[in-house]
Amino acid sequence: MEEWIIMASSLPLVFDAPKRGMPPRHLADLDAEQRREAVKELGLPAFRADQIARQYYGRLEADPEKMTDLPAAVRDKIGEALFPPLLTPVKHIACDGGETRKTLWRAGDGTLLESVLMRYPERATLCISSQAGCGMACPFCATGQGGLDRNLTTAEIVDQVRAAAAALRDGDVAGGPGRLSNIVFMGMGEPLANYKRVVAAVRRITSPAPEGFGLSQRSVTVSTVGLAPAIRKLADEGLHVTLAVSLHTPDDKLRDTLVPVNNRWPIAEVLDAARYYADKTGRRVSIEYALIRDVNDQPWRADLLGKKLRKALGALVHVNLIPLNPTSGSEWDASPKPVEREFVRRVIAQGVSCTVRDTRGQEIAAACGQLAAEADHR
Ligand code: SF4
Numbered sequence: 001m002e003e004w005i006i007m008a009s010s011l012p013l014v015f016d017a018p019k020r021g022m023p024p025r026h027l028a029d030l031d032a033e034q035r036r037e038a039v040k041e042l043g044l045p046a047f048r049a050d051q052i053a054r055q056y057y058g059r060l061e062a063d064p065e066k067m068t069d070l071p072a073a074v075r076d077k078i079g080e081a082l083f084p085p086l087l088t089p090v091k092h093i094a095c096d097g098g099e100t101r102k103t104l105w106r107a108g109d110g111t112l113l114e115s116v117l118m119r120y121p122e123r124a125t126l127c128i129s130s131q132a133g134c135g136m137a138c139p140f141c142a143t144g145q146g147g148l149d150r151n152l153t154t155a156e157i158v159d160q161v162r163a164a165a166a167a168l169r170d171g172d173v174a175g176g177p178g179r180l181s182n183i184v185f186m187g188m189g190e191p192l193a194n195y196k197r198v199v200a201a202v203r204r205i206t207s208p209a210p211e212g213f214g215l216s217q218r219s220v221t222v223s224t225v226g227l228a229p230a231i232r233k234l235a236d237e238g239l240h241v242t243l244a245v246s247l248h249t250p251d252d253k254l255r256d257t258l259v260p261v262n263n264r265w266p267i268a269e270v271l272d273a274a275r276y277y278a279d280k281t282g283r284r285v286s287i288e289y290a291l292i293r294d295v296n297d298q299p300w301r302a303d304l305l306g307k308k309l310r311k312a313l314g315a316l317v318h319v320n321l322i323p324l325n326p327t328s329g330s331e332w333d334a335s336p337k338p339v340e341r342e343f344v345r346r347v348i349a350q351g352v353s354c355t356v357r358d359t360r361g362q363e364i365a366a367a368c369g370q371l372a373a374e375a376d377h378r
Helices: 002-007 033-043 047-058 072-082 142-146 154-169 191-206 227-233 252-258 268-279 297-315 337-349 372-377
Strands: 085-097 100-107 110-117 125-127 131-133 148-151 182-184 219-223 241-246 285-291 317-323 352-358
Touching: 002 142, 033 047, 047 072, 085 148, 085 154, 100 154, 110 154, 125 317, 131 191, 148 191, 148 252, 191 219, 191 227, 219 227, 219 285, 227 241, 227 268, 241 268, 268 285, 268 297, 285 297, 285 337, 297 317, 297 337, 317 337, 337 352
Parallel strands: 125 182, 182 219, 219 241, 241 285, 285 317, 317 352
Antiparallel strands: 085 100, 100 110, 110 125, 131 148
């Protein structure tokens, strides 16, 4: 994050400085080398490092007391050194017949964050947070209203995944025992503003045990409001995750207000970077577009969106329209269905694929950040 604060120092409203220090290190913050080092510091043989990691990533166990293949005498020591209190569930809220479950977490220092698990017949997707709060100040977003609290650590990002995978495996989510298959970084925060920790988390999520949970890279989506240099950097990481760019409008004039970071990296630069990503990874880029009544839903904007995307990305693009989930007391509202249908038709007419995203969790305030915002106000 720090590098972006410096680069965007002319945009104090857009990039707030984090308000808190970072929590102590956790096993999931460490790569294989660092894990072995940490175990050595505790005076334990190197093979314990993999053993602990297999418990965490393979068996989804985060309580050293339950790691019964470790000698009882060393579990306390390991707990203190590598498993500081990380995330405690404050509450779970379910809707869609229990198949959507939102969890509000409290981190060790009291920071609130959230994740949403969505079960579909053929997959189970977890939407995770990468920051507590967000400094991007998008005016239609609940998280954006509160500013950035702090970056999440790699472990805090990774543990949202472990907890959801364990809940599914143990049958704690409606629909019976299942397997976590997809991860989207679309919860609170701008993932690429917490670049190093997010990339480390993606590696833990996608590496096979004992290095990680072994999910396919193609099942992971990293979203961004368009931090162009970070998109290019991500393209060079050798990862094949899906990139989702929250565009929300095809013209800079409106985007400057809807997504204030556009003042720093305008649409042409963002689409250039997205093209670089698509070329480097061979992955089709997702364009996210929250359709807002009378704001960005006009037919001419649909035409312009289709034209610009076709020109910049050719066939390597797909548009996801998101019916806006209004936040309480907000002046922003979702577009009427006929307007939405016409918008889709026009984008497709330009030769760009376009669908409307299924909006799970409307009744539990699942637009990013709404649950944490509600809890904050109590
Ligand atoms: S929409 Fe995303 S990037 Fe914008 S303020 Fe909300 S969380 Fe941040």
